[in-house]
Amino acid sequence: MPRIGAEPARRRELINAALQVIGESGTLEVSVKKIANKAGMSSALAFHYFGGKNQIVTETMRFLLSELTENMRSGLIGKSDPHQRLEAILEASFCASQFKRKTVAAWLVFYVHAYSSKSAARLLNIYSRRLESNLVHAYRQIFTNPSRAKKAAESTASIIDGVFIRHALRKSGPDRIEAIEICRSHIAAQVAASPTN
Amino acid sequence: MPRIGAEPARRRELINAALQVIGESGTLEVSVKKIANKAGMSSALAFHYFGGKNQIVTETMRFLLSELTENMRSGLIGKSDPHQRLEAILEASFCASQFKRKTVAAWLVFYVHAYSSKSAARLLNIYSRRLESNLVHAYRQIFTNPSRAKKAAESTASIIDGVFIRHALRKSGPDRIEAIEICRSHIAAQVAASPTN
Amino acid sequence: MPRIGAEPARRRELINAALQVIGESGTLEVSVKKIANKAGMSSALAFHYFGGKNQIVTETMRFLLSELTENMRSGLIGKSDPHQRLEAILEASFCASQFKRKTVAAWLVFYVHAYSSKSAARLLNIYSRRLESNLVHAYRQIFTNPSRAKKAAESTASIIDGVFIRHALRKSGPDRIEAIEICRSHIAAQVAASPTN
Amino acid sequence: MPRIGAEPARRRELINAALQVIGESGTLEVSVKKIANKAGMSSALAFHYFGGKNQIVTETMRFLLSELTENMRSGLIGKSDPHQRLEAILEASFCASQFKRKTVAAWLVFYVHAYSSKSAARLLNIYSRRLESNLVHAYRQIFTNPSRAKKAAESTASIIDGVFIRHALRKSGPDRIEAIEICRSHIAAQVAASPTN
DNA sequence: AATGAATGAGCCTTCATTCAT
DNA sequence: AATGAATGAAGGCTCATTCAT
Numbered sequence: 001m002p003r004i005g006a007e008p009a010r011r012r013e014l015i016n017a018a019l020q021v022i023g024e025s026g027t028l029e030v031s032v033k034k035i036a037n038k039a040g041m042s043s044a045l046a047f048h049y050f051g052g053k054n055q056i057v058t059e060t061m062r063f064l065l066s067e068l069t070e071n072m073r074s075g076l077i078g079k080s081d082p083h084q085r086l087e088a089i090l091e092a093s094f095c096a097s098q099f100k101r102k103t104v105a106a107w108l109v110f111y112v113h114a115y116s117s118k119s120a121a122r123l124l125n126i127y128s129r130r131l132e133s134n135l136v137h138a139y140r141q142i143f144t145n146p147s148r149a150k151k152a153a154e155s156t157a158s159i160i161d162g163v164f165i166r167h168a169l170r171k172s173g174p175d176r177i178e179a180i181e182i183c184r185s186h187i188a189a190q191v192a193a194s195p196t197n
Numbered sequence: 198m199p200r201i202g203a204e205p206a207r208r209r210e211l212i213n214a215a216l217q218v219i220g221e222s223g224t225l226e227v228s229v230k231k232i233a234n235k236a237g238m239s240s241a242l243a244f245h246y247f248g249g250k251n252q253i254v255t256e257t258m259r260f261l262l263s264e265l266t267e268n269m270r271s272g273l274i275g276k277s278d279p280h281q282r283l284e285a286i287l288e289a290s291f292c293a294s295q296f297k298r299k300t301v302a303a304w305l306v307f308y309v310h311a312y313s314s315k316s317a318a319r320l321l322n323i324y325s326r327r328l329e330s331n332l333v334h335a336y337r338q339i340f341t342n343p344s345r346a347k348k349a350a351e352s353t354a355s356i357i358d359g360v361f362i363r364h365a366l367r368k369s370g371p372d373r374i375e376a377i378e379i380c381r382s383h384i385a386a387q388v389a390a391s392p393t394n
Numbered sequence: 395m396p397r398i399g400a401e402p403a404r405r406r407e408l409i410n411a412a413l414q415v416i417g418e419s420g421t422l423e424v425s426v427k428k429i430a431n432k433a434g435m436s437s438a439l440a441f442h443y444f445g446g447k448n449q450i451v452t453e454t455m456r457f458l459l460s461e462l463t464e465n466m467r468s469g470l471i472g473k474s475d476p477h478q479r480l481e482a483i484l485e486a487s488f489c490a491s492q493f494k495r496k497t498v499a500a501w502l503v504f505y506v507h508a509y510s511s512k513s514a515a516r517l518l519n520i521y522s523r524r525l526e527s528n529l530v531h532a533y534r535q536i537f538t539n540p541s542r543a544k545k546a547a548e549s550t551a552s553i554i555d556g557v558f559i560r561h562a563l564r565k566s567g568p569d570r571i572e573a574i575e576i577c578r579s580h581i582a583a584q585v586a587a588s589p590t591n
Numbered sequence: 592m593p594r595i596g597a598e599p600a601r602r603r604e605l606i607n608a609a610l611q612v613i614g615e616s617g618t619l620e621v622s623v624k625k626i627a628n629k630a631g632m633s634s635a636l637a638f639h640y641f642g643g644k645n646q647i648v649t650e651t652m653r654f655l656l657s658e659l660t661e662n663m664r665s666g667l668i669g670k671s672d673p674h675q676r677l678e679a680i681l682e683a684s685f686c687a688s689q690f691k692r693k694t695v696a697a698w699l700v701f702y703v704h705a706y707s708s709k710s711a712a713r714l715l716n717i718y719s720r721r722l723e724s725n726l727v728h729a730y731r732q733i734f735t736n737p738s739r740a741k742k743a744a745e746s747t748a749s750i751i752d753g754v755f756i757r758h759a760l761r762k763s764g765p766d767r768i769e770a771i772e773i774c775r776s777h778i779a780a781q782v783a784a785s786p787t788n
Numbered sequence: 789a790a791t792g793a794a795t796g797a798g799c800c801t802t803c804a805t806t807c808a809t
Numbered sequence: 810a811a812t813g814a815a816t817g818a819a820g821g822c823t824c825a826t827t828c829a830t
Binding site: 422423505549553554579 | 705745746757760779781
């Protein structure tokens with residue numbers, strides 16, 4: 001997790017601007033100039049700080065993921081009950097600060113970008129594995145069968161992603177309550193369906 | 198060199214090429230020239246047939262969706278048992294011909310594109326509503342409570358999308374058996390969890 | 395004067411279409427396709443008939459000029475009085491059929507085109523000399539001094555062109571009555587100013 | 592390589608180059624690249640400074656007109672005698688610096704361009720009205736009848752334009768002495784023809 | 789630290805033109 | 810006679826990137 005706070009404020013402004021612009025346009029096809037100008041600086045300065053468009057994109061993605069990771073970490077602290085932990089994971093995944101239309105759109109853009117960008121894939125992978133590990137860990141305490149736990153984790157990760165992507169495309173903007181509810185009931189169904197495992 | 202009456206064939210070739218190129222690159226940022234060349238023609242001809250890059254993209258998307266729709270339609274024909282229908286929906290959603298890495302990637306690209314393109318959103322919407330209507334219809338026969346059916350449909354649609362997107366990013370390429378299995382078990386859990394509804 | 399009547403009707407239609415399109419757009423930057431389509435044929439056929447865009451333009455210009463020339467010729471026939479002849483020249487120059495906004499615009503376009511096109515310059519030159527010769531001939535009968543006649547002719551040709559161009563740019567469309575009146579009074583002033591010459 | 596604070600100079604160079612290129616070719620169909628290269632810079636820089644080809648053209652036209660306007664203004668300063676003023680208008684209209692073949696050609700091109708371009712028409716209109724107002728003002732002091740003055744102004748403006756356009760197309764290049772002489776004698780004839788008005 | 793100057797590369801698109809049918 | 814197929818060339822414009830100041 002890069003400590004962005006330690007970087008000059010200008011980098012933060014730029015990352016924020018990138019998030020805005022990418023989120024608004026739903027594309028990575030945004031010019032560095034547009035991002036830099038939104039951050040109130042010249043594009044040359046953006047290059048000075050980041051070295052290139054790729055890096056701006058990568059750092060912006062890293063920032064988004066690190067926020068999510070931090071949310072999850074802090075939400076899980078001190079909770080040992082698996083159900084509580086699953087709930088915390090949902091809360092973090094759809095946390096109000098991130099589950100806004102523009103942010104979700106940026107998320108999606110990065111998600112797809114990972115398909116063709118190695119560095120983006122790496123970043124996403126780290127986050128993805130952490131989420132899965134948290135899920136597996138929780139489900140292990142619920143299902144005695146490890147393979148069952150693994151499957152439940154995979155399935156839960158899938159529905160989180162699915163709900164995410166579907167809500168991103170809604171004109172009305174995503175509704176986090178509803179999103180969480182869908183995932184929560186998925187978890188409940190999973191558990192209920194295999195009571196003795 | 199000019200082949201007469203070649204319009205339909207040429208358009209198909211172009212759409213195929215677009216699918217390839219977009220699927221390979223995971224982006225809409227591909228030049229018309231690249232697509233046209235892959236289809237064995239000059240970019241000028243591509244413009245002659247489609248009128249512009251947007252139309253190429255739109256038509257390609259339409260093609261993908263129409264294939265999916267057709268798969269679903271033919272898979273559902275003559276099945277009245279709701280469980281069979283749900284299974285058919287899964288089969289169609291992850292049908293072997295479409296659930297290939299490149300196709301899935303193209304799918305994803307279009308999916309995201311719909312965020313910023315009105316015509317893409319419209320196309321996606323039509324397909325999306327059809328899927329949902331099929332799901333709701335099936336669940337209505339399983340759950341007496343209509344609201345329960347609606348929720349199950351939404352949840353199932355979500356997990357299908359989630360599994361789709363997750364498998365798209367796998368280096369190893371998507372595994373349709375596994376994908377279907379995850380969704381199938383989600384459906385089973387839904388049903389098992391609310392036996393009396 | 396090319397006998398256009400002897401050419402296939404298709405050429406005529408094409409020339410007419412070119413006149414329309416050029417007159418409407420006020421530019422030679424119109425595609426052959428647009429012209430051909432306006433004439434109800436494919437651009438390939440236009441090429442078949444004319445061999446190239448340049449020829450289409452040249453022939454169209456030739457047509458316009460030949461019409462003008464014919465008007466002038468028939469208007470002058472049988473008139474020997476110089477004042478009557480000058481009046482006939484004005485009538486022909488601003489003849490109702492040609493002095494329409496679109497036609498005048500096409501005229502202008504060709505006029506400017508002559509600056510950079512040899513063939514256009516040649517055509518214009520022929521017409522220009524004929525007009526001048528007609529003017530000089532008339533003025534010779536009015537002014538005994540040949541140099542005075544030459545000057546009057548040049549001056550009259552100038553004001554005809556000037557009135558033409560100014561009326562071309564009017565939003566309200568050119569007004570031939572007014573145009574002729576200006577030229578007529580110019581002629582009168584010329585004559586009145588040198589009564590004894 | 593970058594010169595700092597070069598914007599105004601660069602714009603001027605570009606405008607000059609545009610004038611050259613347009614004047615040489617007698618057409619607006621000149622690529623921005625050609626203009627920019629003539630000005631010793633890349634086309635991208637031209638776009639950077641002007642934003643588009645249209646603006647380059649418009650600014651070039653504006654420059655030409657402003658020069659003409661300035662010539663007229665300074666030529667009229669301190670002159671109150673109407674005949675002197677008319678003479679000054681002619682001098683300015685055919686001032687040596689502007690009445691060169693290439694400049695006149697550019698003028699013509701812009702003139703015709705005004706037919707299809709709103710912004711060009713606007714620019715031309717401003718200049719045109721100023722010229723007319725100057726002419727009317729002078730003739731009002733010569734003719735007591737205002738309608739007579741108005742007609743004389745219109746007629747003079749016409750002959751100026753006509754002489755301009757005719758001289759533009761001469762291979763030998765325009766001859767300002769002769770041009771002025773024609774207009775001068777037109778004015779004289781006007782005045783002589785209506786001595787008591 | 790910060791920016792305007794500057795450009796090469798590339799993209800979408802149009803067009804005149806040719807050719808086989 | 811007539812046209813769709815096909816393309817090379819060119820044009821306007823954008824953009825990531827570099828550099829001097």
